[in-house]
Amino acid sequence: KQEVTQIPAALSVPEGENLVLNCSFTDSAIYNLQWFRQDPGKGLTSLLLIQSSQREQTSGRLNASLDKSSGRSTLYIAASQPGDSATYLCAVRGWDSNYQLIWGAGTKLIIKP
Amino acid sequence: DGGITQSPKYLFRKEGQNVTLSCEQNLNHDAMYWYRQDPGQGLRLIYYSQIVNDFQKGDIAEGYSVSREKKESFPLTVTSAQKNPTAFYLCASSGQHNQPQHFGDGTRLSIL
Numbered sequence: 001k002q003e004v005t006q007i008p009a010a011l012s013v014p015e016g017e018n019l020v021l022n023c024s025f026t027d028s029a030i031y032n033l034q035w036f037r038q039d040p041g042k043g044l045t046s047l048l049l050i051q052s053s054q055r056e057q058t059s060g061r062l063n064a065s066l067d068k069s070s071g072r073s074t075l076y077i078a079a080s081q082p083g084d085s086a087t088y089l090c091a092v093r094g095w096d097s098n099y100q101l102i103w104g105a106g107t108k109l110i111i112k113p
Numbered sequence: 114d115g116g117i118t119q120s121p122k123y124l125f126r127k128e129g130q131n132v133t134l135s136c137e138q139n140l141n142h143d144a145m146y147w148y149r150q151d152p153g154q155g156l157r158l159i160y161y162s163q164i165v166n167d168f169q170k171g172d173i174a175e176g177y178s179v180s181r182e183k184k185e186s187f188p189l190t191v192t193s194a195q196k197n198p199t200a201f202y203l204c205a206s207s208g209q210h211n212q213p214q215h216f217g218d219g220t221r222l223s224i225l
Contacts, residue, residue, distance in 0.1 A: 004155065009153070031211070032210075032211060034213055034214070036216075041201075041219070041221070042218055042219065043119075043203055043216035043217050043218045043219050044203065044205075044216040045216070046213035046214065046215065049211075049212070049213045051211060089156075091155075093210065100158060100161070100171070101156075101158075101214065102155075103155030103156040103157075104155055105154055105155045106155070
C-alpha cells in the first residue's frame with residue numbers, strides 16, 4: 001500500500017533563503033506526483049505536477065524534482081518571501097485504485113521577515 | 114472565472130441531524146471528489162465520482178452519502194451515523210488523470 005511522508009512537519013527560515021521541502025513515497029510505480037499549497041482555513045492550490053516520465057518541473061521560483069527509484073520528490077523554493085508561508089502538501093497518484101491521490105500530511109512553512 | 118464553489122463556509126450540526134455540504138464547479142470537469150482534513154493528517158478521500166450518475170466510496174465513506182445528478186454538482190451529506198464529523202471538508206474536481214485537481218475553499222463542520 002502506497003504511503004507518502006513529508007518531513008519535517010514544520011519549518012521556519014529567514015526571508016531570502018533558498019529552501020527544500022521533502023516528500024517520500026514507498027511504491028515507485030506512480031502515475032504522477034503533485035505539489036499543493038494550502039493557506040490557513042483555505043482550500044488547496046496546485047503548484048506543480050510531475051508526470052512519471054519527467055524528472056522536474058519549474059514555475060517561477062519553484063522547482064520540483066522527482067526520483068522514482070529512490071521514492072523521493074523535492075520542492076525547491078528560491079529566495080523565499082513571507083508570502084510563501086503556508087502548508088505545502090504532496091500527493092502521489094498511482095496506477096491502481098482508480099488513480100486516486102495518496103496524500104502526505106504536509107510541511108508547515110514559516111518565512112520570517 | 115472558472116472554479117469550484119463550496120457552501121457554506123461554516124456549518125454546525127446538532128446531534129442526530131443530517132447536514133448537506135454543497136459543491137459546484139464550472140470547469141467542465143468529469144471527476145469530482147470529497148476529502149476530509151483533520152489537523153496534522155493528510156487528506157482522506159470520502160467519495161469520488163468520475164461521471165454523472167456514478168460514484169464510488171473512498172477510504173472513509175461510512176456515515177457519508179453523495180449524489181451526482183448533474184456534472185456541475187456533487188453534494189455531500191454527513192449523516193447522524195458519522196459519530197466524529199468535526200473536520201474541514203474539501204471538494205475537488207479534475208479533468209484527465211494527468212491533470213491537477215482543483216479545490217474549493219472548504220467547509221468547516223462543527224458539532225453543537
